[in-house]
């Protein structure tokens with residue numbers, strides 16, 4: 066999964082200023098200063114930027130220190146490429162960094178003023194949070210927990226696959242949704258199954274988790290068994306398709322970077 070692509074991830078905040086060979090993540094909306102080379106994303110080093118920019122430490126992965134650029138920078142040989150173009154590149158440490166860096170970028174672009182008193186926020190020099198320059202309120206990156214659910218019908222040895230309606234991602238997916246206030250993840254799984262497909266579930270079993278910075282999520286994966294009727298009542302606003310797919314027909318391969326693909330492979334290869 067995404068977090069397993071780098072051999073090591075060190076998320077602890079490093080207050081030391083950026084050095085010439087540190088890697089820079091410079092976003093402009095859903096575009097990133099980068100270039101595609103041999104189906105891989107290449108990111109600029111600090112020494113390659115055309116001018117000095119305001120930077121903040123993001124994280125360290127495989128010994129590489131990544132910094133978020135808080136201004137629009139430029140670098141010779143690099144241009145602002147749409148983030149979608151990195152979705153299917155060879156999975157490497159930079160891909161993890163781009164997706165997680167985008168989470169950090171969203172945090173910075175959405176938190177410029179204090180929601181309590183309206184004064185300016187500034188990044189703490191000691192930790193990964195913004196601090197109000199007037200009342201001292203601390204604001205941390207938002208992480209929205211969401212569930213992903215593999216619903217299994219043991220009678221027909223099938224899993225329920227879906228396609229999202231109106232989204233960039235067009236491949237098969239699993240039932241998914243945000244956890245609401247006051248819900249456990251298991252309650253959300255049960256509710257989402259009913260809302261999206263009209264199916265009742267039981268024996269909800271934890272599979273794994275994955276950070277997903279593109280939507281500021283923490284994804285929590287479960288498998289569950291369908292209970293009662295197998296008839297699908299699809300939520301047509303959320304899903305363009307929902308169908309039962311036999312184990313041997315599940316379009317999945319090992320080593321996927323996403324929790325969804327890992328879960329689909331786990332079912333296909335009879336690990337579930």
Ligand SMILES: [Zn+2]
Nearest residue numbers: 179182197200
């Ligand atoms: Zn304040």
